[in-house]
Amino acid sequence: MENAINIIKYSGEVEVFNIEKLKRSLRHSKASEQLVVEIAEEVQKQLTDGMTTKRIYEIAYEILKQKSKSGSARYKLKKAIMEFGPTGYPFERYIGKILEYEGFKTDVGVVMQGHCVTHEVDVTALKANEHYLVECKFHSDQGRNCNVKIPLYIQSRFKDLETHWLKQKDHSKKFHKGWVYTNTRFSTDAIQFGECAGLGLVSWDYPQQNNLKSKIDRSRLYPITALPSLSKQDKQKILNNGIVLCREVCDNPKLLNTLGIPTTKKKKILEEANELCNH
Structure with a gap:
């Protein structure tokens, strides 16, 4: 295939990059079609032979996060659930x-x-x-x-x-x-x-x-770990308190008061959670 770029999947398998697969994954975030095309084209510009699908995801996620907080949260849904660890x-x-x-x-x-x-x-x-x-x-x-x-x-x-x-x-x-x-x-x-x-x-x-x-x-029961503004430490603190859903924070914002999270950050967390739950 002319100008084909090989990428490495999570499994270690090598496959030819397919821009339509990337667009499909971006559409799951409910981003507009214009934004999907824009992100896919930007990712394609940064592609190099042997790039991992993990790195491709990271590039797409960072661009999406700048344009749509709720879209980036939905896009990272699978990864957000993996961040529930280390225990099950x-x-x-x-x-x-x-x-x-x-x-x-x-x-x-x-x-x-x-x-x-x-x-x-x-x-x-x-x-x-x-x-x-x-x-x-x-x-x-x-x-x-x-x-x-x-x-x-x-x-x-x-x-x-x-x-x-x-x-x-x-x-x-x-x-x-x-x-x-x-x-x-x-x-x-x-x-x-x-x-x-x-x-x-x-x-x-x-x-x-x-x-x-x-x-x-x-x-719309999105995991709390999907919120872009939360650091790794914030996520662990929240999970340790038994909170796993964005919806729990939307329904009871006072849950954040006992976690030692600064007021300005709490406001950002609530804004992102409400946008995601009510989109």
């Missing part, structure tokens, strides 16, 4: 919040008795006669995915718990199902096993119509 607990709380939005009553970090042993379940979700057990697999590295061992293990835990539940009168008529949520991706055989075993799977881009990204966009 904020991600568990985050998935609990998404399921609450979908009408479930949820609990996070529940120890439950199974038929054979006790289990700590990341999220339990109950709505009418639907009772879900959710395991959350959080990765802070985009190159790490969930292989088939994860759904195999989760399904065995779910079956142990289900066997115990079915002995109880109040559970005998409930619909039980195990789920796995991850912020990265499932391998092909993980999806094949999950579908065959009746285990629910939700990853960044699976299933096609109801994946994690589409759930977030639909609910």
